Amino acid sequence: MSTSKRTATGIVDPNSIPVLAAENVRKNYWLGKRAIPVLRGIDLRVYQGEMVALLGASGAGKSTLMHVLGLLDTPTDGQVLYDGKPAHSLSINQRAALRHRHTGFVFQFYHLIPELTALQNVVLARMMQISTLHYWRERRAVRAEAVLILTQFGLGERLSHRPSELSGGERQRVAIARALIAKPRIVLADEPTGNLDSHTADGVMELLFEINQTQQLAFLLVTHNEEIAARCHRMIRLKDGLVVG
Amino acid sequence: MYRPFLSLRWLVTRPINLLGVGGVTLGVFAMIVVVSIFSGFLKTVSEHIRSASADIAVQALPSTAQFPALQRALAEDPNVAAAAPRLVHFGMLHEKDHRPPPPPLLGRGSLQGGDTPFLIVLGIDPAREFLTTRLREWLEDVPPDLRVNNLDAPLEQKNGHDAILLGAERMRNEGLKPGDLVVLTSGKLQRSNDGLSNPDPIDHEFVISGAFHTRHIGYDGNNTLVDIAVLQQMLKLPITSVHEIIIKVRDPKTTEDTADRLTRAVRRTLQIEDLEERRGPVARSWRYRNRFFLQSIEWQRELMKIILIVIMVVAAVLMFATLSMMVTEKTSDIGILTAMGGTPRGVMSVFLGCGMAITSIGIALGTLAGCLGSIYLENFRQLVLLWTGLDLFPVKVYNLDRVPYDLDPIWIMQVACTAAIVGIVVSALPAYRAARHDPLVSLRGT
Numbered sequence: 001m002s003t004s005k006r007t008a009t010g011i012v013d014p015n016s017i018p019v020l021a022a023e024n025v026r027k028n029y030w031l032g033k034r035a036i037p038v039l040r041g042i043d044l045r046v047y048q049g050e051m052v053a054l055l056g057a058s059g060a061g062k063s064t065l066m067h068v069l070g071l072l073d074t075p076t077d078g079q080v081l082y083d084g085k086p087a088h089s090l091s092i093n094q095r096a097a098l099r100h101r102h103t104g105f106v107f108q109f110y111h112l113i114p115e116l117t118a119l120q121n122v123v124l125a126r127m128m129q130i131s132t133l134h135y136w137r138e139r140r141a142v143r144a145e146a147v148l149i150l151t152q153f154g155l156g157e158r159l160s161h162r163p164s165e166l167s168g169g170e171r172q173r174v175a176i177a178r179a180l181i182a183k184p185r186i187v188l189a190d191e192p193t194g195n196l197d198s199h200t201a202d203g204v205m206e207l208l209f210e211i212n213q214t215q216q217l218a219f220l221l222v223t224h225n226e227e228i229a230a231r232c233h234r235m236i237r238l239k240d241g242l243v244v245g
Numbered sequence: 246m247y248r249p250f251l252s253l254r255w256l257v258t259r260p261i262n263l264l265g266v267g268g269v270t271l272g273v274f275a276m277i278v279v280v281s282i283f284s285g286f287l288k289t290v291s292e293h294i295r296s297a298s299a300d301i302a303v304q305a306l307p308s309t310a311q312f313p314a315l316q317r318a319l320a321e322d323p324n325v326a327a328a329a330p331r332l333v334h335f336g337m338l339h340e341k342d343h344r345p346p347p348p349p350l351l352g353r354g355s356l357q358g359g360d361t362p363f364l365i366v367l368g369i370d371p372a373r374e375f376l377t378t379r380l381r382e383w384l385e386d387v388p389p390d391l392r393v394n395n396l397d398a399p400l401e402q403k404n405g406h407d408a409i410l411l412g413a414e415r416m417r418n419e420g421l422k423p424g425d426l427v428v429l430t431s432g433k434l435q436r437s438n439d440g441l442s443n444p445d446p447i448d449h450e451f452v453i454s455g456a457f458h459t460r461h462i463g464y465d466g467n468n469t470l471v472d473i474a475v476l477q478q479m480l481k482l483p484i485t486s487v488h489e490i491i492i493k494v495r496d497p498k499t500t501e502d503t504a505d506r507l508t509r510a511v512r513r514t515l516q517i518e519d520l521e522e523r524r525g526p527v528a529r530s531w532r533y534r535n536r537f538f539l540q541s542i543e544w545q546r547e548l549m550k551i552i553l554i555v556i557m558v559v560a561a562v563l564m565f566a567t568l569s570m571m572v573t574e575k576t577s578d579i580g581i582l583t584a585m586g587g588t589p590r591g592v593m594s595v596f597l598g599c600g601m602a603i604t605s606i607g608i609a610l611g612t613l614a615g616c617l618g619s620i621y622l623e624n625f626r627q628l629v630l631l632w633t634g635l636d637l638f639p640v641k642v643y644n645l646d647r648v649p650y651d652l653d654p655i656w657i658m659q660v661a662c663t664a665a666i667v668g669i670v671v672s673a674l675p676a677y678r679a680a681r682h683d684p685l686v687s688l689r690g691t
Contacts, residue, residue, distance in 0.1 A: 111577060
């Protein structure tokens with residue numbers, strides 16, 4: 001595990017509580033009665049404002065680690081801490097609520113809901129944890145907020161377009177906007193540019209770096225691109241389920 | 246909030262969901278329309294039978310029965326408003342110097358009247374009959390050219406001939422009109438000295454006084470009315486003899502109880518010791534006398550309900566298929582919903598919401614269409630008849646003026662509730678499958 005505690009602003013605070021931490025996280029999959037270890041004791045910490053790159057070959061356990069860290073999957077052993085508190089011991093509803101307010105996801109294949117427009121996809125993220133009445137009272141504010149984010153991401157003219165009518169870069173920007181509107185503490189981005197051409201990928205990465213700097217938002221970024229990883233505050237290399245550097 | 250929002254979006258953006266809505270709509274529509282027509286038919290037929298029947302009839306009287314004594318006994322009952330005697334005989338009617346028409350072909354009924362020459366000859370006392378049945382209405386409710394001249398004395402003699410009343414439909418079918426002479430051919434069994442019974446033929450000439458119309462076409466077609474005194478004379482019976490006594494009650498709600506009391510009263514008067522004996526004189530309500538016919542229609546209606554459940558099953562299968570397809574197509578979305586903070590229960594609610602929306606819309610449309618369809622079916626029939634000449638529902642066969650309907654709110658509620666329960670069950674299965682879906686499979690898989 002990297003021991004760096006340099007924040008985005010360059011200030012090292014050894015006493016600060018990490019936004020996200022993994023302590024000796026292990027994960028086995030089962031092939032019949034045989035256990036296949038995918039994560040073999042991962043320790044990592046991500047602090048507020050940090051942009052951490054997670055590198056590794058295919059099959060190294062990057063996506064599994066992201067799912068365990070995002071509370072979508074449970075570790076076989078070890079624990080995941082959100083702001084220093086164990087997360088996997090919570091109930092399923094509490095984990096869902098925590099995931100909603102603490103973590104944003106950006107996927108390689110966007111995972112936008114095809115029947116919804118760009119604006120509706122973003123607004124949906126705000127609807128997840130509030131009641132109908134609550135949403136109805138705040139619907140104008142929520143919509144305005146979603147429009148603002150999409151406009152900032154250069155999608156002001158594409159609000160009413162469905163994902164099928166958007167380019168790959170535009171879809172990923174919508175996915176990023178969706179991850180940010182719930183105001184998470186950390187964004188887990190699983191190869192966000194893996195499905196984009198280099199020019200579009202550059203644009204998306206610039207957007208992520210900009211958000212990191214302006215909003216002091218933590219990022220854990222899975223990537224194969226060494227150049228992108230080099231621009232992050234830290235790099236974590238994963239090999240055969242272990243952190244190797 | 247995302248649950249109703251997504252349910253609605255997925256519902257309106259997927260045209261295949263219309264299949265489910267259409268299925269539920271069709272099922273509810275069919276169940277309401279068909280049952281309302283059967284109920285309407287039952288109601289109308291009951292009214293027709295009711296209009297042709299006295300409230301209570303005392304039947305199976307012995308040959309020794311005398312009307313005055315029985316009338317006094319019946320009048321003691323507080324619920325008896327009026328009573329009238331009847332003689333019940335039989336005969337064939339034909340025009341003078343004509344042979345009686347041949348009997349009907351096998352399988353042809355006499356519901357329409359006129360098909361069969363055989364008739365039940367009812368000897369009535371018009372003055373008492375007016376107080377007991379709707380005789381006056383029967384005589385008034387005919388075309389003017391078939392109406393009797395004197396409504397107060399419809400069976401008075403004309404030109405020395407005894408008068409007879411025929412059903413309006415029979416008169417139309419046989420081309421008869423008031424003033425025509427007809428012969429009633431009948432007979433009476435006479436016991437001879439050797440102990441055998443031999444038929445004694447009776448031919449009696451009548452003049453047609455006019456027509457009657459009770460709205461019960463079977464009654465009109467098979468009955469003819471003559472004066473009771475004339476029939477007594479024909480059959481050589483005493484003037485007080487009676488075969489049947491018809492009764493009007495004051496309170497129709499207690500008709501059945503009254504009939505039981507009257508049975509006992511008649512039996513006491515006739516000095517029959519065993520008042521509970523199954524055989525012998527008995528007073529029966531109009532509903533009891535027609536129970537088999539009315540029950541047969543009710544049974545047909547119940548049978549139809551069972552058959553119609555098949556349509557509901559088809560609708561349920563359609564809905565299940567479309568929802569299952571949606572769950573399969575939406576596995577990717579289930580993953581992202583979970584990543585955004587959705588729970589398995591929340592995911593289940595989205596799909597359940599879709600199913601319930603399909604069911605609710607189907608129930609609402611089906612109920613509306615069913616009610617309007619029942620009310621305007623007659624207009625639709627007229628329209629089709631006008632455009633194509635095709636009669637979808639030949640109402641004349643059943644002596645109806647229009648396609649009947651009777652919308653029963655309880656049945657409509659039962660249909661709606663059944664459809665809702667089926668909708669919940671059918672939606673719950675795919676929704677449960679969606680809730681159990683591993684979000685990681687979809688997040689990894691794409």
